[in-house]
Amino acid sequence: RHDGKTEGYSFASIDEAYSAGVTGSRWAVWHPREEWSLAWAMNRLSTPHQRYLAAGGMDFFLGDGALRYAQEMIWEAMYTVPVTPLLRASLNFQHVRHPGYNQDRGPVNLAALRIHLEF
Numbered sequence: 001r002h003d004g005k006t007e008g009y010s011f012a013s014i015d016e017a018y019s020a021g022v023t024g025s026r027w028a029v030w031h032p033r034e035e036w037s038l039a040w041a042m043n044r045l046s047t048p049h050q051r052y053l054a055a056g057g058m059d060f061f062l063g064d065g066a067l068r069y070a071q072e073m074i075w076e077a078m079y080t081v082p083v084t085p086l087l088r089a090s091l092n093f094q095h096v097r098h099p100g101y102n103q104d105r106g107p108v109n110l111a112a113l114r115i116h117l118e119f
Contacts, residue, residue: 013061013101016044021076035080043072045101053101062100070098090114 021039045053053059053067073096080090092112099106 012043013045013049013059014043015046015049018042033082037076037078037080039074039076039078041074041076043074043101045069050101064100064102067101068103069101070103072099072101073097086118088116090116 019039019041021037023035023037025033025035049059050067050069053062054069056066057063075095076093078090078092080088082088090113092110092114094110094112096106096108096110099108
């Protein structure tokens with residue numbers, strides 16, 4: 001856990017994170033190797049980090065003026081199907097509430113097609 005008082009570098013600015021998820025397989029009608037996943041995440045910034053950004057500060061990923069803080073919430077759903085024995089395709093959907101911890105941003109919906117090739 002990052003303390004939010006010193007500058008750090010990671011994949012995102014997160015001082016506290018909670019997540020849960022579930023994955024299921026072999027239930028689908030079309031193909032026995034299909035999989036589905038559902039996930040939830042909540043990310044938070046520490047109080048010093050919130051104050052810094054609210055005062056106009058910037059870190060590597062955040063900083064667009066005066067932050068109106070709100071915790072970031074993410075819901076995700078994914079469906080994966082094998083196309084061939086070596087190729088799998090996944091449809092992914094994410095809903096992000098308060099992206100960048102800012103009440104003035106979002107929500108944002110993201111959709112993706114992922115391709116996984118093994119050889």
